[in-house]
Amino acid sequence: MEKSRILIVEDDPFLKKLYADLLAVESYTIETAVEGEEALRKIKEGGWDLILLDIVLPKLDGFQIIQRLQSDPPSKQNKKIVFLTNLERETDVQQAKKLGIEYLIKSDLTPENFLKHIRTFLEPKQSFPS
Numbered sequence: 852m853e854k855s856r857i858l859i860v861e862d863d864p865f866l867k868k869l870y871a872d873l874l875a876v877e878s879y880t881i882e883t884a885v886e887g888e889e890a891l892r893k894i895k896e897g898g899w900d901l902i903l904l905d906i907v908l909p910k911l912d913g914f915q916i917i918q919r920l921q922s923d924p925p926s927k928q929n930k931k932i933v934f935l936t937n938l939e940r941e942t943d944v945q946q947a948k949k950l951g952i953e954y955l956i957k958s959d960l961t962p963e964n965f966l967k968h969i970r971t972f973l974e975p976k977q978s979f980p981s
Contacts, residue, residue, distance in 0.1 A: 854880045855900040855973050860890040860916075861935070862908050866957065870903065870935075873962055874969065887911025891919060897927025901972050904952075906936040906943065917950045931972050 857874055861867040862885045871881050884890035886909040894902060894916065906913035913934055934947050934954045947954045955968060 854878055856880045856882070856898060857969075858882050858884065858890075858893055858899050858902045860884045860887075860894075860902065860904045860908065860913070862886060862905060869962075870965070873966060877966060877969075879969075885909075887913075887916055891916050894920060894929060894932075895923075895925045897925035897929055899929040900931065901969065902929055902932040903935040904932055906934055906938055906947075914946060914950065917952060921950070933968075933972060 857879050859867060859870050859874070859881060861870065861883065864885075867883055867885065871883060874881050882893065884893050888910045890904065890908065891911060904913045904916065908916075911919075913936070917932070932952055934952050935957060936943070936954070937957050939956055944954055953972075960968070
């Protein structure tokens with residue numbers, strides 16, 4: 852079975868390494884980006900099973916990245932994008948929902964909880980006959 856490809860977009864070096872290390876132990880294929888323009892380029896390449904996207908980033912923030920992707924989608928589809936952020940303001944949560952992006956708060960996640968969420972995001976969606 853092919854390993855899931857995950858892009859971690861995180862400018863905090865400690866958190867980027869923590870997430871990458873946790874996911875590498877689970878045998879996922881990991882790439883990282885540390886600022887918005889680099890992230891946008893990698894996301895536009897497409898083919899990601901999961902993108903963990905920080906909102907507060909240098910150059911382009913996560914909201915701007917999503918807006919650009921919506922107006923100019925990648926040629927190769929990405930399966931899932933999730934905001935992974937410390938922002939907990941209701942306006943940010945509402946903006947994420949408006950953009951159709953799920954939202955995880957970094958400070959709420961233990962390593963075990965983080966991996967549990969990742970596995971859930973990567974599970975194939977069940978379809979049932981009607």
